[in-house]
Amino acid sequence: MERSPFPHSGPLEADEVTGRDDEAADLVRLLGGRVPVALVAPRRYGKTSLLRRAVWLLDQVEPTSTIWLDLYGLSSVSDFAVRLDRALAGTTGRFRESLDRIAGGLSMNIGIVSVDLRRSARSGPDPTATVHALLDSLARTTEQHPTVLVVDEVADAVGVGNVLELVRSHLQTVYRDMGLAFAGSKPTMMTRLFADTDQPFYSQAQRVELKPLSLDAVLDVVHHGFRATGRNAGPVASSIASFGAGHPQRSMELADAAWWITDPGTDADQATWESTIAAVRSRSAPALRDFFGVLPGSQQAVLRAVVRTGAPFAASEGRFHDLSNSSTTIARDALVDAGHLITGPKSTSLTDPLLADWIARELP
Ligand SMILES: Nc1ncnc2c1ncn2[C@@H]1O[C@H](COP(=O)(O)OP(=O)(O)OP(=O)(O)O)[C@@H](O)[C@H]1O
Ligand SMILES: [Mg+2]
CATH class of the missing domain: 1.10.8 (Helicase, Ruva Protein; domain 3)
Structure with a gap:
């Protein structure tokens, strides 16, 4: 049975990623130089694929262990502990041997933390203490092995307990030993995370934005x-x-x-x-209809205006949809924050060309 050369669900393998050579080279240079990076692009723009390629390229220059921590939809400190445990359990070779030894010294068993944390609150371990121990093990192992930590969908951790502060407090001692990549699809949140003085990662990462493919x-x-x-x-x-x-x-x-x-x-x-x-x-069409249907009315109207006119603020559209300028601004900002709208210097467009096409065909 032949296989399609165009996979389109989930990230690509490192050697399948094409057309992003400059961005991949930038990431290799930054990660290899131990400069933390924040990779920002809308959903499905190839963030994870590109990071896979970059760490694969880096590994060929200098053997490096990579830990993939995905925080998509993170709900709690316990949830964070489980994900960190799984991410650490995904490592292999010498890194894993050292990690197991160090974690063992802290009475931790990498890979089975999830089971312990799911036990009843009274008999289970304290999730914050578990996170401390896991991060401590990671930091100490990193001192012995070249490591890259990829934190995918990091913006989803904002406001979830103090997990980002915990990460920072443990890892700041090893920033120079560790490549650190944050990826996120919510552009405004990613900006805030690295540009607001009260955020734990303030001014700590170089931003790399993924544009559309040429x-x-x-x-x-x-x-x-x-x-x-x-x-x-x-x-x-x-x-x-x-x-x-x-x-x-x-x-x-x-x-x-x-x-x-x-x-x-x-x-x-x-x-x-x-x-x-x-x-x-x-x-x-069914998925697009569902997606559009759950958006607030003002955001639906702004998407329709952008599809028709290339901008959210056409006066005729505002009148047609009964939308004030201030409601339009709020709705537009929410769509930009969520990564559904891309605003350029001259025009605004929908991130998803199929959604734009569906709106143009289905709605007046
Ligand atoms: N460089 C590329 N060239 C061609 N297609 C690509 C490229 N990068 C990604 N894709 C396509 O985009 C899809 C999604 O890629 P990937 O999962 O890496 O994106 P993402 O931004 O991490 O998505 P998500 O927001 O779901 O995490 C892939 O299955 C592939 O079809
Ligand atoms: Mg991804």
Whole structure:
């Protein structure tokens, strides 16, 4: 059975990431130089994939252990302890041996903290004490082995107990031994996290922003994927690149759909593109409708205004939707904060080209 050359759910493997060479080189330089980085991009823009590639490249230059800590939807200190434990349990080799030895000295068993923490509050360990012990073990192991810690969706930890303060207090002693990468998809929160004086990571990280993929990068990926599997993308490559507007995951989703309807040994053509877009539209419509439906009315109106006019503030749109300028501003800011809108110097656009297309087709 043939496999599609265009995976589009979950992060890519390190060697599948293309079109982000400059950003990957920046990350390698910063992580290798032990400068903490904050990687910021909307959802599905390839943050995790790029970090995978960067630590893989770094590992080839100087062998490095990487710990992947994902804080998406973090709810509590116990939740943090469990995730940190799992992240540490994901390490291997010499790093893991040292870690187990050091943690053992603190009466900790890496990998089974989760089980202990799920026990009843009375018999289970104190989650804050557990976090201290885990971070302490990590910091001490880092002194012996080159390490990169990747904290994905770090903004979700803001306001959850004092987990970020705990991380900072334990790791600041090893900042120079450890590569530290924070990734997040909420741009405003990421700014606040590293620019507000009252935040634990104030002024501690260099910001790297992921822009949309370039037109050429998408064309390359599509042509290469088709060619490598005995097909020819023909005019479909540029249709995908222009419709996908540089959105990495949506572009790959479109390429995947086009690939499946192109038989091996044949060329895709205009009819292929028409079938592709029809299939992707009908497949994604229910999820887009659900997503749009749960947004507050003012945010729905702003998205519609942006789709129609390229800006949130057209007077005619405000009148049409019965929306004051101040409500528009609040709604626009919330959409930008959540990463759904991208504001440029000249125009504003939706992050997701398929959502923009759905709104343009379904709503007046
Ligand atoms: N450099 C790239 N070239 C082509 N497609 C890419 C690239 N990076 C990511 N993608 C596409 O985007 C999808 C999502 O990538 P990834 O999970 O790394 O993004 P993310 O920003 O971490 O997403 P999330 O917000 O869900 O954590 C991948 O499955 C792939 O289809
Ligand atoms: Mg990710």
